Amino acid sequence: MALIFHRGIIANSQFFSRSSGVLFRRLRASRSCTSARGEGTANTLKEELIQVAPKRALEPNTHGFEAIIGIETHVQLFTLTKAFCSCPYVYGSRPNTTICPVCMGHPGTLPVLNSKVVEFAVKLGLALNCGLSMTSKFDRKHYFYPDLPKGYQISQFDIPIATKGFIDVDLPVEFGGGHRRFGITRVHMEEDAGKLLHSETGSYSQVDLNRAGVPLLEIVSEPDMRSGIEAAEYAAEIQRLVRFLGISNGNMQEGSLRCDVNVSVRPIGQSKFGTKVEIKNMNSFSAMNRAIDYEISRQVLLHSQGQSDQIFQETRLWEEGAQKTFTMRKKEGLADYRYFPEPDLPEVVLTKEFVDKLCQGLPELPEAKRRRYEKMGLTMQDVLFLANDNHVAEFFDASLENGADPKLAANWIMGDISAFLKNERLSITEIKLTPFELSELIASIKNGTISGKIGKEILFELLAKGGTVQSLIEEKDLVQASLIFPVRKASEFIIIVDPAAIEALVDKVLAANPKQLEQYRAGKTRLQGFFAGQVMKESKGKANPLVLNQILGVKLKGES
Amino acid sequence: MPPPPVRSPSRLLLCHCRLPFHISPQTRLPLSHNSSVRRRFHCSAVSAVSALSSDPQIAPTDLTTTPPSSHILSIRESLLSRRRTAADVAGEYLDRLRRTEPHIRSFLHVSETTMREAEEVDRLVASGKDLGPLAGVLVGVKDNICTAGMPSTGGSRILEGYRPPFDATAVRKLKEAGAIVIGKTNMDEFGMGSTTEGSGFQVTANPWDISRVPGGSSGGSAAAVSAKQCVVSLGSDTGGSVRQPASFCGVVGLKPTYGRVSRFGLMAYASSLDVIGCFGASVIDSAIVLNVVSGHDRFDSTSSTHEVPDYASFLMSTDHFESTPLKGLKVGMIRETIGDGVDVGVISSIKAAALHLEELGATITEVSLPSFSLGLPAYYVLASSEASSNLSRYDGVRYGNRATVDELNSLYGDSRADGLGPEVKMRILMGTYALSAGYYDAYYKRAQQVRTLIRKSFKDALEKMDILVSPAVPSPAYKIGEKVNDPLAMYAGDIMTVNVNLAGLPALVVPCGFVEGGSAGLPVGLQMIGSSFSEEKLLRIGHIFEQTLPNYRFVPPLFLELV
Known part of the structure; x- marks a missing residue:
């Protein structure tokens, strides 16, 4: 610090x-x-x-x-x-x-x-x-x-x-x-x-x-x-x-x-x-x-x-x-700052046209967004989360424009997508998943084409590699038909969500890296990614990134 | 010893026959649009004026009196005709500078590259390429105007050895026009003073009488042009710092409209009043320099986008005017400037000059500017207030002299105590006081209100009159040391000029006569004040005045003695 x-x-x-x-x-x-x-x-x-x-x-x-x-x-x-x-x-x-x-x-x-x-x-x-x-x-x-x-x-x-x-x-x-x-x-x-x-x-x-x-x-x-x-x-x-x-x-x-x-x-x-x-x-x-x-x-x-x-x-x-x-x-x-008019600069004169133009160009502001989301029936928790970050809000709004159900879109964004972003230290503008594909995914689950579980699987593929929901579904069908990978695939989705278990992993990693911990506390907060990576490695990739990051954040700051 | 003054009025009359203009035909020709018929002045009319113009007892010294011709144009002409090289010209000026400088001390720094740059100009001439309007012209630059790679101290010890990383816009434009900066001229520290005695380094002497001050703060620039150490020079004018030394040294001094010339690179004294101006031996030379340095500059938000006319070309054709070339011109003589407290010799010179204007066809009316006397206190409040702010940057932290101490407050205190002179300290104290909470309304704000009044009274007067005239200074050059211990007397000397800065107007000072003093008399300058951006008009009137003034010979005795 x-x-x-x-x-x-x-x-x-x-x-x-x-x-x-x-x-x-x-x-x-x-x-x-x-x-x-x-x-x-x-x-x-x-x-x-x-x-x-x-x-x-x-x-x-x-x-x-x-x-x-x-x-x-x-x-x-x-x-x-x-x-x-x-x-x-x-x-x-x-x-x-x-x-x-x-x-x-x-x-x-x-x-x-x-x-x-x-x-x-x-x-x-x-x-x-x-x-x-x-x-x-x-x-x-x-x-x-x-x-x-x-x-x-x-x-x-x-x-x-x-x-x-x-x-x-x-x-x-x-x-x-x-x-x-x-x-x-x-x-x-x-x-x-x-x-x-x-x-x-x-x-x-x-x-x-x-x-x-x-x-x-x-x-x-x-x-x-x-x-x-x-x-x-x-x-x-x-x-x-x-x-x-x-x-x-x-x-x-x-x-x-x-x-x-x-x-x-x-x-x-x-x-x-x-x-x-x-x-x-x-x-x-x-x-x-x-x-x-x-x-x-x-x-x-x-x-x-x-x-x-x-x-x-x-x-x-x-x-x-x-x-x-x-x-x-x-x-x-x-204190006497001895203010006097700056003689090197002319007055700042605004014209009505200039102001009007800027006024018209203003984006939807957080308060207006929150009120709009609230009217959609989202909970205040959802509203505050979505309207907190303009890029997230834009992503959410774009998927709604493609016909996604607001509550489902909010859940995906606040759940798995957000966890992925945290884990990968990415912003929502940097991922390969497009709002359109998210709405497609939601639609595919809603109409029964795929199960929620497969949906999740596809989501991670979309996040990491991009592509379309349509092509991934076709790909998955092929894979399932061959009956070679399903077991391994399933095991990939055994995710550790138990906070106590993850906390133990975090403690272990922090203890093993005292130098980085000190640097982190000295202000090098970017090291959080390093620690997250180490914990993930320790969990063999099975730790829920959302839970992991929550616990890690608290532990790193030494808050409890 | 200079030759004894000419005393015979009858001999004086002889010279009137030599009044026609001395711009060489080669340079005049391409610019003459009108008929080639030359009209002369009606000799009798002019001689009548001459009898009044100045006391023959102290009339100029030389019989071969001629109106001043343009040194810039003659250098250009000799380069183009290959009669002389730029190196010859530079050699001549440098030689004179070396001989006169021990007496005058107008330069704080003399460039070591002048000859090299002159040779560069000669190569350009040889190559047949276009020459800039100031090719080979040696320019002295006041030391508060930044020159890249050359010391620029503003006359202050606190900036001793400081070399700016950039050229002031005015200097850049001069260089682009082919001018050679011959050196940096002495000045009162940061422009605060009227004698150059306030310089942190040296006192400049007046070439007319080296026991006298050249005026200030641009005293070095005025003295250098007067002694022909350089062709023209740049000065700066915050409250009269170009016009007063021009009057003391018998040269033409021009203070342009506020914003006409970019202030970028001019060390700020009072930002709302500061203007870069110029000195020349003739009105034409001043006009050519103004042409080059004027114009909007994106590095100075207060520089004007007002169109820049060709100030100089307009003057070329003045030899075609009629016998009363100023016919119809309404000239207002400012009543408050020719009364109590003004040297009688100065008043009579100015009145004679007015008569001369009348002879040229102008009508002279006395006008009163009721707020005139308020200008001086308002000026000193505003200028000091802005100075206290502008000079804050000289703290020894980033550049300039720094005291060797190990504690921050002492670093500030000692660096400024050692580096700044007493006059500067006094003005910083006054300005700091005027801006302090509880005093702001009584001083700064009130002075701004006075400024508004003064602006308005000038505006009203200039709606009725084409120009206003007054002395540039209430007295001729005084002795070195005479007013050092009487700052109020020194400040009072600025009464003629400060109002013009407060109103932001252009003013031209042209030598118009002499008063007794020194070995050859002391010059007196006439100040002509115009409305905003009327430089063209002022220069035209000044040019006609100068070219037709009988006995116009403002060559200091020191120059005659040494050359």
Whole structure:
């Protein structure tokens, strides 16, 4: 997690700007993080195992108090080039390889706005039901930090491109479900800063400006959330939205989607807000959920003990290892960013035609999809699953267009197809099975041409090799006629689904690969595929991949 | 010693006979569209003006007074006719530069490749290929304009040794037109100052009197053209930094409309006011340079897409005009610029210049710009505010001088404390203050409101008048050190010019007379202000004014002495 931890801090580096000994304070922070990681493999793991209880129990005991939560989300746009120069941005590039005099802030250079940024901002503004500012402008936000080349960030201050919108969210069924509408205060365009790479020894830091100038949209919510799960679902819905709109990959691990959460607690009935605490460094929605609920509990406890004066306006970091928030920095008065209008850029003027065209081109958004699926009679569980990923939703919709039964199509997609995707680490767009063949398969089972069992067999062939249902049925007929393979074929479908058995296999593999486990926990999450492969090998290919991955995921994170 | 000033009015009259134009026929011919009938000025009318134009006591020094001809066109002509090679021309300028530079110190860096580049031009001439409009022309470039591979410091120690990885768009265009960058000229640090005394490296002297300042901030560029160390030069004008030194050094200085010339590669001082301008020994030379550097640039969003007319070709045919070529031209003399606080010699030169315009057919009316006096404080608030932001990037992290310390705040503090000069620090402090929470409305916002008023008052005045005229500076060049400890007096010197930047308008300064001082008098420049993108008109008027002005000889004594 160390790398991600760094990113979390650096992204918000402006908050360090006014304090003294800035660099070294940060160095300390990163060291403490490193040591936490070191313990993580042994001792901390056990503590975590003890701490983590069933999800419901995690919800803070807030009787008599209510939490007020507002979120600032930064979404990195995947435009071809940066916001104000023609440099590309590719996550993970070698440091300082995608930079130019403009994004390095050389003397004499000037920003030139990438029009895609405006287009994406308008799309998101529309999707968030915002009012658009037909004329907005850029401003300069000043602070000194080595990752900020110009000494100011080009942002929008008093006239953001979009304001006063809302977003609709369906809470997950396992958290009790329910529909919520959260207000959006504003959406504005700005540029990202670079990042600092701290040396192992902590004696120096290096500046990587690859990310400097990458376009961001900052989305500020109204303080409408009341619990960790609401906040996490708000963020998840933002992620779905930007992915559906095709404006960002919304990847939290890469920092393409970053959330800063403000939490305060007040006695129910009181109109005045409690002291606001900002939480940073949450790398997943589940971490957001846990971090916020932890913070609420902490504040409620202080309130109920009459120590509400011990709640300070400060920034706290979520530490995954400890499952706690820690003080990062107390606020030293209000920062003065000395905003003023950016004189190097003309105003951003939107025309009605431009907005109308983008409006017409908007895809069906997650909320509309969910309502449509719900009307088809699908369960909320199915609805949430299918509408979660735009590619899955597209696949589902395409198979419906070919006449597939919604419930059956949903079952196939959520069951065997999804398991296959997880196991092979593929996205639904990468498989050989087409929505048409899925609908054919469903039809063939429904009309009795083949049994469900044969259907499953055919499905795996289709997923792995492609082809058509028709030709595979013919092929199977031939094979069955020869009576050579049926036994072996059948044995291939003896699948281990017993979680205890699979858990044993997972434990065995984890124990046999301590080095990879450590790397995984250090942030190399791609290793999950390696572990899955090993377990599958151990089970001689018989482990149910869905169950396997579920158990493996939990075990890898050391959650239980 | 320069020859003693000519004192006899009767001898002065002799020179009036030499007024016709001196553009060589070869260059004029292809551009002449009108009839070839040459019309001369009515001599009596001109001589009447000359009696008023300046005090004969301090009149120019040489009897062979001629209107200035275009150095650019004469270089081109001699290259095309093979009378001279570009290497000859470069050799001549470099030789003069070497001899004058110890006195004037206008260059921070002199290119080592000038001769090589001149030889390249000669090969091009030999090959018979088309020559760019500035082939073989030696250009001085103000040090805050980026030149690839050549130091560009903006006159600041914090950028000592910094070599930009790219050419400013204006420089790129000059090079594409065949120009040779002879070196980087001295300036007040980042353009903040009016004397070059604010340079982090050296003080430039005025070629008219080396005990005096050349003006600033583009003092090096003005002095270099005045002393013929280069043919033309680029400067930048944020609050008068081209026009004031042009007036002090007796050269033509052009501040184009905001956005006419790309700012890409110009180290930003106050982004909403900065303009790249140019200096030349004649209006034609300035026009040819403007032709080359103007136009929209995709690297500068504030550069204008307004069409670029051929500023120079228009001037070629001016020898065909009638005896009153400015007939019908409405000229407004800005009342606020010829009153209290303005040197009497300057006022009389400007009034004489106005009379000359009248002789040419223009009608002169006094106009008042009520918001004029508000321009100075508004300018200093806005320019300082933008400067405090623009100069944030000089932090020692990525380029330039970095203090050797082991803690981040000291890295910033010490690098900037060591690298930036006192005037720059003062303006950063003022600007930071003006933008601070709680003060923003009282300073920055209010100054912007004043700016709107000033824009409007200029617009109104320029609806009634074709151009406005005023002195470029309230005084002639003053002594080095005279105002160093009185920044307010120095700022007050910008009163004539800052309003024009606030309004974003073009202005041309043409030498128009002399006041007493130095061994040969000190030049005074007339500022002509036009509406946005009216450079063509300004250059035409300036050209006629310059070509018809009696006793037009703005050659500094230092040059006569050394050459």
